Amino acid sequence: MAATVTEPGSSLKYKTGDWRAFRPVVNKEKCVNCLFCWIYCPDSAIIREEKWVEINYDYCKGCGICAHECPTKAITMEEEKK
Amino acid sequence: MGMTGDEAVAHAAKQSNVDIVAAYPITPQTIIVERFSKYVADGEVHTGYVCVESEHSALSACIGSSLTGARVFTATSSQGLALMHEMMYIASGLRCPIVMGVANRALSAPINIHGDHSDMMGSRDSGWVQIYVENAQEAYDWTIQAFKIAEDKDVQLPVSVNLDGFIITHCMEGVDVLDDSVVSKFLQTRKPMFKLDPEKPITVGALCFTDYYYEFKRQQVEAFSRIQAVLDRVAKEFKGISGRSYSAIETYGMEDAEAAVLCLGSTAGTAREVAHRLRAEGKKVGVVKIWLYRPFPIDEVRAALKNVKALAVFDKAISFGAQYGAVCSDVVSALHTVDKSPRIFNVIFGLGGRDVKPSDIEHVFNEALETARSGVVKQETLFLGVRE
Amino acid sequence: MVVLKELPTEELFASGHRLCAGCGEGTINRMTMKALRGPTVIIAATGCNEVASTIYPYTSWKLPWAHIAFENAAAVASGVVEAYKAMARRGVKQGHIDVIAMAGDGGTYDIGIQALSGAMERGHDFLYICVDNEAYMNTGIQRSGSTPHGADTTTSPAGNVIPGKPEWKKDLIGICAAHGIEYAATASPAYWNDYITKVRKGIEVNGPAVINVLSPCPLGWRHESARSIEMVRLAVETRYFPIYEFERGKYKLNLNISKPKPAEEFLKAQGRFSHLFKPTYRKDVIDEIQQNVDANWNRILKLCANS
Numbered sequence: 210m211a212a213t214v215t216e217p218g219s220s221l222k223y224k225t226g227d228w229r230a231f232r233p234v235v236n237k238e239k240c241v242n243c244l245f246c247w248i249y250c251p252d253s254a255i256i257r258e259e260k261w262v263e264i265n266y267d268y269c270k271g272c273g274i275c276a277h278e279c280p281t282k283a284i285t286m287e288e289e290k291k
Numbered sequence: 292m293g294m295t296g297d298e299a300v301a302h303a304a305k306q307s308n309v310d311i312v313a314a315y316p317i318t319p320q321t322i323i324v325e326r327f328s329k330y331v332a333d334g335e336v337h338t339g340y341v342c343v344e345s346e347h348s349a350l351s352a353c354i355g356s357s358l359t360g361a362r363v364f365t366a367t368s369s370q371g372l373a374l375m376h377e378m379m380y381i382a383s384g385l386r387c388p389i390v391m392g393v394a395n396r397a398l399s400a401p402i403n404i405h406g407d408h409s410d411m412m413g414s415r416d417s418g419w420v421q422i423y424v425e426n427a428q429e430a431y432d433w434t435i436q437a438f439k440i441a442e443d444k445d446v447q448l449p450v451s452v453n454l455d456g457f458i459i460t461h462c463m464e465g466v467d468v469l470d471d472s473v474v475s476k477f478l479q480t481r482k483p484m485f486k487l488d489p490e491k492p493i494t495v496g497a498l499c500f501t502d503y504y505y506e507f508k509r510q511q512v513e514a515f516s517r518i519q520a521v522l523d524r525v526a527k528e529f530k531g532i533s534g535r536s537y538s539a540i541e542t543y544g545m546e547d548a549e550a551a552v553l554c555l556g557s558t559a560g561t562a563r564e565v566a567h568r569l570r571a572e573g574k575k576v577g578v579v580k581i582w583l584y585r586p587f588p589i590d591e592v593r594a595a596l597k598n599v600k601a602l603a604v605f606d607k608a609i610s611f612g613a614q615y616g617a618v619c620s621d622v623v624s625a626l627h628t629v630d631k632s633p634r635i636f637n638v639i640f641g642l643g644g645r646d647v648k649p650s651d652i653e654h655v656f657n658e659a660l661e662t663a664r665s666g667v668v669k670q671e672t673l674f675l676g677v678r679e
Numbered sequence: 680m681v682v683l684k685e686l687p688t689e690e691l692f693a694s695g696h697r698l699c700a701g702c703g704e705g706t707i708n709r710m711t712m713k714a715l716r717g718p719t720v721i722i723a724a725t726g727c728n729e730v731a732s733t734i735y736p737y738t739s740w741k742l743p744w745a746h747i748a749f750e751n752a753a754a755v756a757s758g759v760v761e762a763y764k765a766m767a768r769r770g771v772k773q774g775h776i777d778v779i780a781m782a783g784d785g786g787t788y789d790i791g792i793q794a795l796s797g798a799m800e801r802g803h804d805f806l807y808i809c810v811d812n813e814a815y816m817n818t819g820i821q822r823s824g825s826t827p828h829g830a831d832t833t834t835s836p837a838g839n840v841i842p843g844k845p846e847w848k849k850d851l852i853g854i855c856a857a858h859g860i861e862y863a864a865t866a867s868p869a870y871w872n873d874y875i876t877k878v879r880k881g882i883e884v885n886g887p888a889v890i891n892v893l894s895p896c897p898l899g900w901r902h903e904s905a906r907s908i909e910m911v912r913l914a915v916e917t918r919y920f921p922i923y924e925f926e927r928g929k930y931k932l933n934l935n936i937s938k939p940k941p942a943e944e945f946l947k948a949q950g951r952f953s954h955l956f957k958p959t960y961r962k963d964v965i966d967e968i969q970q971n972v973d974a975n976w977n978r979i980l981k982l983c984a985n986s
Binding site: 212214216217218219220221222223224225228243244245247248249250251252253254257265267268270271272273274276277278286 | 709
């Protein structure tokens with residue numbers, strides 16, 4: 210009723226990963242787990258692991274903020290292959 | 292108790308234990324908000340009174356409050372109602388059971404502070420339940436009933452209780468008020484269908500594209516189709532506590548009337564007085580008073596006009612460019628599929644608070660009787676009381 | 680001091696929303712959610728944020744959230760705040776609920792200024808966050824009262840005669856300060872420590888608090904999506920967007936930029952100012968902008984010194 214959405218976070222069913230033209234790739238050796246990429250990601254597509262970060266490719270739109278902001282250049286943007 | 296219409300509405304809202312009143316003053320609604328402010332200042336109510344900075348913010352704040360599950364009341368008039376027009380549709384679309392007293396007053400321009408129906412008629416499509424009262428007693432009774440109708444699980448829509456500016460709002464009458472405990476028991480606490488609650492997070496007011504919008508509007512249509520049944524149930528219960536009967540319409544002399552007048556609001560009282568006198572003279576006249584204007588009580592109107600030969604429909608507002616005023620259009624629509632229906636003419640009257648005297652109404656009755664006799668409508672629209 | 684590792688991993692603003700890739704609002708929403716202290720309700724105005732995060736039947740929000748209209752986030756929030764208080768007075772046991780209104784610069788500086796002014800004057804206990812991307816972005820990049828001088832927007836286009844918006848950015852913090860509220864501050868998501876601290880501070884204020892957070896818009900500002908955070912860092916480093924706060928009548932500079940980069944560096948990086956560089960280098964406009972940046976910085980320093 211009244212266009213209320215009763216399921217919180219239901220947008221998780223909408224995978225925006227297919228928006229990507231480029232995908233971020235994490236070099237785990239270079240990652241110092243500073244979490245800058247995590248806090249800056251507009252799509253919560255950075256997953257915090259014990260010692261490094263992973264990318265949630267289901268939602269990552271390939272904006273490139275993570276790669277651009279990474280202080281150790283641990284993330285590179287590679288062309289998305291279909 | 293001696294009260295004006297405005298005072299009666301304020302008193303009813305007070306007894307209805309509203310949680311929030313967010314309102315902006317405008318003549319002739321001002322007494323409602325001033326009275327309520329005094330209740331708050333004197334600690335007589337738990338209500339949060341928000342002195343908003345405009346009517347648009349008034350209804351906005353009311354919607355916010357209503358979405359938390361609170362019982363909400365506001366009041367406005369004329370330009371104020373026009374300013375909150377955007378929010379009227381939103382209040383209904385978001386299914387907020389807000390009750391609003393509207394002190395009907397003419398819309399600018401020219402600016403005029405007196406009573407006519409142009410304000411609420413301008414918002415008649417907004418999805419609000421609309422009730423028009425005849426006097427202060429009805430203003431009191433209907434405000435209380437409005438909360439129960441609005442909050443019913445089958446309705447969940449906002450309600451406007453309309454009272455003629457100055458004629459009802461500022462005239463002192465004897466109003467029979469119920470005990471606080473009786474009203475509390477009648478209304479009980481509001482049980483919202485949904486609310487903004489951190490325990491159960493919901494999103495209200497989502498964007499609906501072409502694939503969903505229509506269905507939500509259809510839901511509102513369905514709710515409108517259930518209102519009369521709810522109103523009858525509420526009115527029955529109200530009769531039990533007050534002894535006063537209400538329904539969608541009220542008729543006088545329609546059992547054998549050949550000519551009738553149909554109107555909303557205080558005019559019905561004058562019309563009834565005139566009809567009473569004319570009937571004593573042997574003239575077969577009657578009055579149909581509409582309480583529930585939206586949803587328009589099609590069945591009741593058809594039944595009331597079953598045997599009448601001529602009908603004058605009073606409109607206290609103009610619908611520029613249309614053949615008839617709003618009320619007359621509604622009546623004609625209701626009757627167009629009926630085999631036998633009366634000859635109808637429209638009476639535009641009372642604009643900007645132009646007084647309508649018993650002699651004016653008697654003139655209309657005589658015109659209607661003539662139409663009943665001849666079967667011919669001399670004038671489709673009669674502008675009553677204007678200086679040509 | 681905000682330590683990233685200590686921030687909650689729970690995302691109350693979930694993925695799957697349809698904000699543009701690199702939209703500052705996504706970042707700002709997430710940072711805002713990290714600053715909450717307890718049960719919270721969000722009231723949003725119409726704008727990119729609202730439209731992209733709640734397309735029926737999807738919602739990205741995992742807390743109570745309502746969108747009512749464009750110009751009234753502050754009025755709606757006022758109603759919500761007072762309703763919770765009124766219901767508590769009549770015995771409803773709910774505990775305190777924080778209310779945050781979120782609106783864009785459109786819904787704040789212009790069409791929303793009345794509602795914000797009224798809410799500040801009445802002193803309701805809520806935080807108002809203006810997510811400022813400096814134009815009406817959602818409707819197609821039209822100018823707002825927040826759009827900077829010289830910016831190209833669709834209603835202040837860079838034409839043959841007029842080089843972008845003639846007017847200057849409205850001073851929102853000044854307006855808030857004039858209402859005598861306890862707390863008003865600017866912020867940039869490039870400085871997450873400052874922003875998250877300020878959001879929490881604003882929530883904790885007992886009364887109205889306003890934060891004006893600069894939000895990069897790759898589409899409207901015309902820069903690569905990857906450089907979004909860089910843009911709002913540059914905005915601060917050039918003193919174009921000073922980071923300061925007004926608290927209990929006193930001004931305080933939060934980020935002192937002692938060696939500012941020239942404003943031109945901020946302008947050069949964005950397509951919305953490209954007409955100031957090509958086909959002709961508009962030294963007149965660029966100098967004007969630099970002068971205004973300097974004057975504004977000095978004005979703020981003076982306010983801080985007098986506090």
